[in-house]
Amino acid sequence: MSQGTLFIVSAPSGAGKTSLVRELIESLDGIQVSVSHTTRAKREGEVDGVNYHFTDAATFEGMIARGEFFEYAKVFDNYYGTSRKAAQTVLDAGQDVILEIDWQGARQVREQMPEAVSIFILPPSRSELERRLASRGTDEHAIIARRMRDAISEMSHYDEYDYLVVNDDFTTALQELQSLVISRRLACPLMSERHASLLATLLSQAPGVE
Ligand SMILES: Nc1ncnc2c1ncn2[C@@H]1O[C@H](COP(=O)(O)OP(=O)(O)OP(=O)(O)O)[C@@H](O)[C@H]1O
Numbered sequence: 001m002s003q004g005t006l007f008i009v010s011a012p013s014g015a016g017k018t019s020l021v022r023e024l025i026e027s028l029d030g031i032q033v034s035v036s037h038t039t040r041a042k043r044e045g046e047v048d049g050v051n052y053h054f055t056d057a058a059t060f061e062g063m064i065a066r067g068e069f070f071e072y073a074k075v076f077d078n079y080y081g082t083s084r085k086a087a088q089t090v091l092d093a094g095q096d097v098i099l100e101i102d103w104q105g106a107r108q109v110r111e112q113m114p115e116a117v118s119i120f121i122l123p124p125s126r127s128e129l130e131r132r133l134a135s136r137g138t139d140e141h142a143i144i145a146r147r148m149r150d151a152i153s154e155m156s157h158y159d160e161y162d163y164l165v166v167n168d169d170f171t172t173a174l175q176e177l178q179s180l181v182i183s184r185r186l187a188c189p190l191m192s193e194r195h196a197s198l199l200a201t202l203l204s205q206a207p208g209v210e
C-alpha cells in the first residue's frame with residue numbers, strides 16, 4: 001500500500017488553523033489530523049484524546065527521553081509534541097495526515113521527512129488576529145498579549161514553508177487548502193494501487209506495444 005502524504009500546517013495562534021483543518025478533514029476523505037500531546041491546561045470544552053493528549057511535564061519528558069516524539073517544542077512555556085506512533089500509523093494506513101504544529105516542530109519534521117508538504121497560514125492583519133484571539137473566549141488577556149507578542153516571531157518563519165494561505169475569508173482559505181491537498185494527491189509520484197492495476201491491465205491488452 002502506498003504511504004499517505006504528511007502535511008504540516010503552521011500559523012500564529014488565533015489565525016484560524018484549527019478551524020480550517022477541522023473543516024478540511026470533514027470535507028475530504030482519506031485525511032486525518034494527528035492529535036498532539038501537550039502539558040498546557042485543558043480549556044473549557046476540550047476533551048482529552050480529541051483536542052490533545054493532555055499530560056504532565058514528567059510524563060512528557062519521559063516520552064522525550066524514550067524518543068517517542070516525531071517532533072516536539074516548547075510553545076508559550078508549555079510542551080507540545082507529535083508522537084511518532086500516532087503519525088506513522090495513519091501514514092502506513094495510506095491516509096494523509098495533518099500536523100498542526102509551530103515552526104520549531106515543522107523544522108524537525110522537514111529534517112526527517114523532506115517530502116512533507118508545509119503550509120503557513122497568515123491572518124489578514126494583526127488587529128484581526130487579536131480580535132480572533134479575544135473572540136474565541138478561551139484565553140485571558142495576559143495569555144492573548146503573550147500570543148500576540150510571539151505571533152511576530154512565528155510569522156517570521158513563513159519563508160521556510162512550501163505554501164502560504166491567507167485566512168481572510170474563511171471559505172476562500174478552505175478552498176485553497178483543499179486544492180493543495182488534492183493537487184498533491186494528483187501529482188503524487190508514487191503510483192496508487194488503483195493506478196498500477198489499471199495500467200497493468202491497459203498495457204497487457206495493448207497489441208504491438210514494444
Ligand atoms: N476566516 C475567519 N474569519 C473570522 N474568524 C475566524 C476565521 N477563521 C477562524 N476564525 C475564528 O478565529 C478564532 C481562532 O481560530 P482557531 O482557534 O482555529 O485558531 P488557531 O490558529 O488554531 O489557534 P491556536 O494555534 O491557538 O490553536 C476562532 O474563534 C475562529 O472561529
Ligand SMILES: Nc1nc2c(ncn2[C@@H]2O[C@H](COP(=O)(O)O)[C@@H](O)[C@H]2O)c(=O)[nH]1
Pocket residue numbers: 010011012013014036037040071072073075080081082100101102103104105106
Ligand atoms: N511543535 C508543536 N507545536 C504544536 C503542537 N500542537 C500545537 N502546537 C502549537 O501550539 C500553539 C498553541 O496551541 P494552543 O492549542 O495552546 O492554542 C499552536 O499555535 C501550535 O503552533 C505540536 O504537536 N507540536
